[in-house]
Amino acid sequence: MSSEAAVSKQNLWGGGDVKPLGASYGKIMMWFFIVSDAFTFSALLISYGLLRLSSPSWPDPDEVFHAFPFMGDMHLPLVFVGLMTFILIFSSVTMVLAVEAGHRNSKKEVITNLIWTILGGIAFLSCQAWEWTHLIHGGTTIYGNPYGPAVFGQLFFCITGFHGAHVTSGVIINIIVLILAYTGYFDRRVQAGEHDPYELVEKVGLYWHFVDLVWVFVFTFFYLV
Amino acid sequence: MAQEAKFGKKEIWKVFIFLSIVTAIEFVIAFVMGDNMKTIKNILFVVLTVVKAYGIMAFFMHLKFEFSNFKMTILVPFAFVVLLLVILAYEGSKLNLWSFLEKF
Numbered sequence: 001m002s003s004e005a006a007v008s009k010q011n012l013w014g015g016g017d018v019k020p021l022g023a024s025y026g027k028i029m030m031w032f033f034i035v036s037d038a039f040t041f042s043a044l045l046i047s048y049g050l051l052r053l054s055s056p057s058w059p060d061p062d063e064v065f066h067a068f069p070f071m072g073d074m075h076l077p078l079v080f081v082g083l084m085t086f087i088l089i090f091s092s093v094t095m096v097l098a099v100e101a102g103h104r105n106s107k108k109e110v111i112t113n114l115i116w117t118i119l120g121g122i123a124f125l126s127c128q129a130w131e132w133t134h135l136i137h138g139g140t141t142i143y144g145n146p147y148g149p150a151v152f153g154q155l156f157f158c159i160t161g162f163h164g165a166h167v168t169s170g171v172i173i174n175i176i177v178l179i180l181a182y183t184g185y186f187d188r189r190v191q192a193g194e195h196d197p198y199e200l201v202e203k204v205g206l207y208w209h210f211v212d213l214v215w216v217f218v219f220t221f222f223y224l225v
Numbered sequence: 226m227a228q229e230a231k232f233g234k235k236e237i238w239k240v241f242i243f244l245s246i247v248t249a250i251e252f253v254i255a256f257v258m259g260d261n262m263k264t265i266k267n268i269l270f271v272v273l274t275v276v277k278a279y280g281i282m283a284f285f286m287h288l289k290f291e292f293s294n295f296k297m298t299i300l301v302p303f304a305f306v307v308l309l310l311v312i313l314a315y316e317g318s319k320l321n322l323w324s325f326l327e328k329f
Contacts, residue, residue: 022292031299042306046313053317062255078255085248093241096285100234202287209285213278220274224255225267 024196030203034210037166041214044162045221048155059147061223067134081223084127085215088167091120092212095174099205102198105190107181110201114178117208121171128164132157156222163218166211170204177204232290240284247277 021028052058062077069080094116101109135156142157144150177200180186189197196202251273258266283289288296 021295023295035299035302046310050313050317053314054320078252082252089244092285093237096237100237206286209281213281216274216277220270224251224270
């Protein structure tokens with residue numbers, strides 16, 4: 001009887017026999033972090049909405065974002081940001097492919113897909129760096145811009161900068177997971193017979209998809225609406 | 226891990242194609258529809274954004290296949306975001322921050 005009680009107590013610390021959320025501790029905590037981070041982004045985007053709605057004029061996105069690298073002054077609205085969106089969605093796909101390969105314990109595919117994801121993230125950040133540089137040289141700073149109220153530039157740099165910081169940390173975390181995969185961390189977990197040995201890839205994947213999710217909203221509210 | 230649904234490579238690429246098509250539709254709307262239909266345009270953009278967010282959350286983040294307890298734990302708090310959005314969108318259309326903002 002007493003040994004039975006000891007066993008069930010241990011099971012409770014391990015999440016209990018009946019897991020009410022049906023997910024591991026780490027995964028649940030990653031989701032809770034994402035929810036709190038989503039609140040931060042929501043607050044930023046809703047503040048943007050408040051300031052934009054209360055402002056009598058607002059720059060036309062087609063006019064502000066019309067440049068493309070090496071194309072000079074050609075009027076190409078939305079083309080560059082479309083490329084950025086495509087890069088980020090594609091890196092999300094390679095990330096989910098890495099997670100899927102992790103479920104099959106296929107180390108080689110995990111590594112290949114993680115490398116593509118990291119390259120996608122770096123490509124996105126490079127695009128953003130180019131766009132920022134172009135805008136700043138065109139006179140759009142946090143102190144003012146040639147298109148409309150200064151608050152446009154302030155919100156743009158604040159929100160895309162905050163998102164870019166998330167992409168940067170996502171790339172760094174992906175590189176860490178890639179190094180772990182190379183050095184056989186997941187192989188050891190597979191050999192130890194652990195349940196779901198590639199779960200770390202899944203958790204990092206959740207973060208990466210969240211970054212993509214935020215970009216979907218930033219894209220709509222800064223570039224389209 | 227809850228409900229081990231069949232979600233392999235084929236399904237992943239299907240979701241990717243779906244997201245790309247939705248983005249392409251957004252571009253078509255942005256270029257084809259004129260500024261005289263600004264309200265309809267913006268409503269369409271928001272709807273398509275929510276569709277894309279659903280695609281990413283449900284399939285890429287695997288939320289569709291989790292326990293419903295878990296789903297509710299994640300999704301119900303966003304009621305506060307909707308509340309804040311409604312309040313500040315209403316206030317934003319009434320406030321006149323213009324004279325204040327011009328000082329910066």
